[in-house]
Amino acid sequence: MDKKMFFGEYGGQFVPETLIPALDELEFWYNKLKKDDKFKAELDTLLRSYAGRPTPVYKAENLSRELGCELYLKREDLMHTGAHKVNNTLGQALVTKYMGKNRVIAETGAGQHGVASATAAALFGMECTVFMGEVDARRQEPNVKRMELLGAEVVRVQDGQRTLKDATNAALREWVASVETTHYIIGSIVGPYPFPEMVAYFQSVIGIEANAQCKELGFDPDCVVACVGGGSNAIGIFQGFLDNQKIEIFGVEAGGVSDKDGEHARTIGMGKPGILHGAFSYLVQTPQFQVADVHSISAGLDYPGIGPAHAALNDSGRVKYGYVRDDEALNAFKMLTRKEGIIPALESSHALAYVIENKEQFKGKKVLVNLSGRGDKDMAAILERGLI
Amino acid sequence: MRGFYIVGGYPDREQFKKCLNAVAAAGFEFIEVGIPFSEPVADGPVIASAIHEAVMNGVDIEAIMSDVREMKQKSPSIKATVMTYANIIHGYGEKKFSDDFGDILSGVIIPDLPTRMHSWMTDKGLSIPIIPFVTPVSRDEDIEAVKDTKAPFVYYISIMGVTGSDKKGAVNNKADIAKKLTSKPVVTGFGIRTKEDAERALNATGGFVIGTEVVKRQKDFSEFCKYIEQFR
Numbered sequence: 001m002d003k004k005m006f007f008g009e010y011g012g013q014f015v016p017e018t019l020i021p022a023l024d025e026l027e028f029w030y031n032k033l034k035k036d037d038k039f040k041a042e043l044d045t046l047l048r049s050y051a052g053r054p055t056p057v058y059k060a061e062n063l064s065r066e067l068g069c070e071l072y073l074k075r076e077d078l079m080h081t082g083a084h085k086v087n088n089t090l091g092q093a094l095v096t097k098y099m100g101k102n103r104v105i106a107e108t109g110a111g112q113h114g115v116a117s118a119t120a121a122a123l124f125g126m127e128c129t130v131f132m133g134e135v136d137a138r139r140q141e142p143n144v145k146r147m148e149l150l151g152a153e154v155v156r157v158q159d160g161q162r163t164l165k166d167a168t169n170a171a172l173r174e175w176v177a178s179v180e181t182t183h184y185i186i187g188s189i190v191g192p193y194p195f196p197e198m199v200a201y202f203q204s205v206i207g208i209e210a211n212a213q214c215k216e217l218g219f220d221p222d223c224v225v226a227c228v229g230g231g232s233n234a235i236g237i238f239q240g241f242l243d244n245q246k247i248e249i250f251g252v253e254a255g256g257v258s259d260k261d262g263e264h265a266r267t268i269g270m271g272k273p274g275i276l277h278g279a280f281s282y283l284v285q286t287p288q289f290q291v292a293d294v295h296s297i298s299a300g301l302d303y304p305g306i307g308p309a310h311a312a313l314n315d316s317g318r319v320k321y322g323y324v325r326d327d328e329a330l331n332a333f334k335m336l337t338r339k340e341g342i343i344p345a346l347e348s349s350h351a352l353a354y355v356i357e358n359k360e361q362f363k364g365k366k367v368l369v370n371l372s373g374r375g376d377k378d379m380a381a382i383l384e385r386g387l388i
Numbered sequence: 389m390r391g392f393y394i395v396g397g398y399p400d401r402e403q404f405k406k407c408l409n410a411v412a413a414a415g416f417e418f419i420e421v422g423i424p425f426s427e428p429v430a431d432g433p434v435i436a437s438a439i440h441e442a443v444m445n446g447v448d449i450e451a452i453m454s455d456v457r458e459m460k461q462k463s464p465s466i467k468a469t470v471m472t473y474a475n476i477i478h479g480y481g482e483k484k485f486s487d488d489f490g491d492i493l494s495g496v497i498i499p500d501l502p503t504r505m506h507s508w509m510t511d512k513g514l515s516i517p518i519i520p521f522v523t524p525v526s527r528d529e530d531i532e533a534v535k536d537t538k539a540p541f542v543y544y545i546s547i548m549g550v551t552g553s554d555k556k557g558a559v560n561n562k563a564d565i566a567k568k569l570t571s572k573p574v575v576t577g578f579g580i581r582t583k584e585d586a587e588r589a590l591n592a593t594g595g596f597v598i599g600t601e602v603v604k605r606q607k608d609f610s611e612f613c614k615y616i617e618q619f620r
């Protein structure tokens with residue numbers, strides 16, 4: 001068993017034997033392309049001229065005053081399609097093109113990864129099928145319509161809790177059946193090797209950019225904060241700052257409504273190591289080793305697993321993983337909207353809420369929050385339910 | 389080698405025991421007992437929904453295994469195997485699973501543990517032989533890697549897909565290569581439904597296992613018996 005598949009003790013390739021040749025093929029192409037100048041230039045051009053990179057680092061003066069810290073936002077919400085997800089889907093779609101495959105599939109929770117995959121597929125002229133849990137399809141309806149407009153087929157998954165985990169199961173099943181012609185664009189740093197490494201690579205642009213932008217503004221942040229579902233936006237920004245041990249780094253999990261079984265999605269906080277969707281990592285599970293039901297108001301964080309890189313960063317202590325509850329995230333959503341005129345995604349609202357709820361701890365510090373996405377997709381559900 | 393897969397504890401303990409003992413009493417060579425896991429990613433709709441039902445009702449590993457032990461006492465010649473996902477065995481403990489059930493199991497079938505990951509579990513103390521998979525897309529080196537398997541057979545997944553798929557089995561020589569290399573029987577699984585399918589598999593690779601078609605009948609004991617009878 002090869003060390004390269006692991007982050008510390010986490011990771012691996014826990015998948016059906018049928019997928020092994022495809023994972024090897026993917027590893028081969030990924031390793032080749034990440035050193036290939038032509039590929040890198042092509043991706044860089046796309047990220048700039050098509051997707052809107054670089055995204056700014058914005059100093060939120062009004063909120064800073066309110067919280068007593070210097071709050072900076074890395075504006076991934078300004079990316080084409082509305083979230084950081086497109087950094088990854090453009091990268092993987094380009095890899096798909098080099099591999100000579102012409103169909104992609106994806107799972108999606110909030111619908112952001114599904115939209116970003118459908119967008120990349122439209123751009124590259126590829127067929128695209130997106131798997132989405134029925135519950136998520138309902139709470140993120142605008143994104144279902146966007147995917148369909150973009151030409152993707154959206155499969156509403158009816159199994160289990162009908163959320164992101166079940167969508168991922170469905171996508172894995174479809175991949176086993178179509179692996180010879182189809183690439184599976186996994187949407188976070190989860191799944192079997194080489195996905196966690198590859199997705200982290202494509203998202204590293206967030207942190208590399210943010211680090212340079214802060215330096216240009218004349219500082220290093222004291223703290224970096226990001227929300228963690230599977231963990232891709234978080235690992236994206238963290239990679240720019242992990243080496244600087246003076247910088248405190250925080251990952252924020254979805255605390256749902258309480259710590260009772262089925263009422264949170266605190267994978268690191270409440271889970272223990274286990275195997276889901278191809279990787280060994282923290283997992284919210286029952287005493288009988290079944291994957292437990294989870295809950296979050298935000299579809300993108302409503303997932304019982306987490307990328308193996310975060311499991312390792314937790315165990316080493318380099319990153320501190322905390323949580324906020326649904327209502328705290330909603331409060332942050334409202335504050336950013338009213339004080340700064342920025343409507344954030346509910347996922348990203350968790351990162352901001354962590355700073356708000358722990359403002360004493362952040363007092364006087366320069367705090368960089370990854371604003372991973374915008375809230376258009378959430379507005380209908382929030383207004384409909386009278387949540388603010 | 390003729391074998392059947394049934395879902396442990398499904399639809400309830402009594403009915404499961406009856407089905408388990410029926411397979412053994414009918415004189416088939418092996419049985420594959422599924423320990424249900426909430427995320428059955430290698431399974432199609434029929435088995436997945438049986439598993440979900442079982443998980444909702446609560447999965448009791450000790451109870452399932454004690455029924456297998458009882459069955460083995462009555463029919464010692466049948467080979468018993470367990471089919472379950474990696475998280476169940478890891479959660480239970482690789483070593484504890486081996487200590488508790490190694491004496492009654494000839495092998496474990498773990499659909500999300502490919503050959504290259506076997507050592508991850510054996511290093512943690514799994515000493516029951518892991519039944520290796522060969523697939524239509526296995527490369528020479530993949531088959532070579534199972535050469536020294538201690539398992540009683542090699543499992544040939546004949547189609548690209550999940551259990552219960554109605555795709556046609558792949559026609560290539562991967563199973564033959566595996567058979568020659570390991571000098572073990574090769575059992576063809578996935579997509580075997582009829583007596584003709586089963587005979588073809590017996591002739592081609594030396595064995596078959598049927599899952600979806602029996603799980604479909606696990607709730608109706610007389611249908612279950614009628615179905616497996618035709619393979620005697």
Ligand SMILES: Cc1ncc(COP(=O)(O)O)c(C=O)c1O
Nearest residue numbers: 188229230231232233300347373
């Ligand atoms: C805006 C936004 N942020 C965060 C996430 C969570 O994913 P990850 O943890 O991989 O960044 C999602 C997932 O859908 C999202 O849409």
